[in-house]
Amino acid sequence: MNHTDDRPPTTVGDRPVALADGQAHAWTPRTARIRFREGLAGPTAGVAAGHTQANLISVPADWAYDMLLFCQRNPKPCPVLDVTDAGSVTTVLAEDADLRTDLPRYRVWENGELVDEPTDVRAHWRGDLVSFLIGCSFTFEWALTAAGVPVRHVEQGRNVPMYVTSWQCRPAGRLRGPLVVSMRPVPPAHLSAAIRESSLLPAVHGGPVHCGDPAALGIDDLGRPDFGDPVDLEPDDIPVFWACGVTPQAAVTASRPPFAITHAPGQMFLSDARDEQFRVV
C-alpha cells in the first residue's frame, strides 16, 4: 500500500450487497435504504438497478461554501446532485430518507483523521452539518451494460477499484487535495461506447479523465487500489479512469477540516432518482 499523509485510509472490504442478496438488483431504493438502516453494509454497485446512487460528504456550515466552491471548481469528480440546508437530514433525492442511517457504512473524520466507520451516524450528528450528495459512477454502469460494454468488477463480484492520483484538484478556500479515480477495464471494441455513454451523463462524472497507461495519473500498480478491490483485466482490456466521488474524502485528509462525515467508499446513498433523469440526450 503506497500510503502517504494525503491518502485517506483504505476500506475494510465488506462483501458487495448485490452478492449478499441475489435480489438486491431488483430492490426499490426504499427497500435498500431500509435494509441499510437495519444494519446491512457493503458495496452497492448493482443495487436497485436504474436508480441513482450518490456519494455523501457532510461538513460544518462554516466549511460549506468552501466545499460547494471546491465542487464547482472540480465538476468531474464532484458533480453536486443536492445540498441540504444546515442541520437537515433529508434530501430532495429521496423524500423519506434519513441521511444519518440510510447508507450502508459511513466514515467519521476529525481534523482529517478517520476516527470511526459506523453503519449509523446518529451519535455523531451535529446541528450545523451541511450535506452534499455527489453523483456516482455506479449510475452509468447501467448505461454501459445496456450498450453491451462489460463491467468487469460487477462480473467478478467485487467493489470497483479506486486510486488516489498525482493530479491535484483546483483548490477552493481552505480545501485542496488530489483527484481520486475509479477504474474499469474496457475491451478496445467497446471503448467508444463506454466513452459516449458515460459522457452523456455529466451529472455522474461524465466521460473518463484518462484511458490507458496508469502512470500518467501517478498510479504505480493497478493491482493495489487505494479503495475497493483489485479487478482482473482480460488480455486486451484498456484501463479506463473516471473521476470519483471519493475525491472529497481525499480533500478532507489533505485539508483537515475539524469535522466531516462521509460514506464509506463504494457504499453509496440509494436515491429515488432514476439514472435516465441525468442523461443529457
Next chain:
Amino acid sequence: MNHTDDRPPTTVGDRPVALADGQAHAWTPRTARIRFREGLAGPTAGVAAGHTQANLISVPADWAYDMLLFCQRNPKPCPVLDVTDAGSVTTVLAEDADLRTDLPRYRVWENGELVDEPTDVRAHWRGDLVSFLIGCSFTFEWALTAAGVPVRHVEQGRNVPMYVTSWQCRPAGRLRGPLVVSMRPVPPAHLSAAIRESSLLPAVHGGPVHCGDPAALGIDDLGRPDFGDPVDLEPDDIPVFWACGVTPQAAVTASRPPFAITHAPGQMFLSDARDEQFRVV
C-alpha cells in the same frame, strides 16, 4: 409591459454589436473585450464566433454561498462556469480580462433596485465582491447553425427575446425568484436537431425547458419580451424556450440583496473558452 415588482426593469436596447461592426463575428474574444473596455456596447449574439459567452453576477461575499447554492439548485438557468475569489477582478475563463471593464454594459443594483447601467463599473466596485460567470445560450447558437437550424433573432439582427416566467426557482438561503427564459422560434423540421444540439451543451443551459404554448410558462404575449427584442416567427415555427442566465437578476429583484453588479441582458462577457469545450460528446 406586464411588469410586476418581481420583474427586473427592461433593457434600453442597444444595437447588436455584431451588426454595428460586420467583422465582429470574426473578432477574437480579446479584441471584443478591448472594444468593450473602450466603451462599445450592445448585444453580443454572434460576436467572436465559437467562443463561450457568459452572464455575470457579482455579490458581496456574505451573499456568495446563497448565490452558489441557488445556482446549484437551479442548474438549468444558472450553470456556473467560474466563481472568483472575493475581490478578484479576473477569471480562469480569460486570464487577461478585467471583469470591471470588459463587458459591453453592466447593471448596478442596490436593495434589488436598478440604480445604474454603465459601460464600466470601476467606480462601483467593492473589495468584497464575489463574481459568478454563468453559461449563456448564445454559446449553443453556433451548434444550432452548424446543424442547419435557423436562428431567427440573428437573421433579423435583433437581441434574443427573454421572458420572466411564472415558474419559480428552487430557493436557496435568502435567494428566490422566477425562472427567466430565452425564446427561439424553430421550424418543426429542425426541432429535433435544436433539442439534441443544445442538450449536448449542459454547461450553457442544455436542452429547452419548454416547447410550444407560451401560456404554460405564464407568458401572455411573445411580442412583448421582458428583455431583448421581439422576434418574428415564420408561420409554422414552434416557440422553443431555454432557461436563461438573466435568472439571477430576477432573483436580485425578488430577494433584494444590498448590492449586486450584473451584465445587461444580452450584453455578455466574452471568454477565451471555446464552445466545443463544453460539449459532452
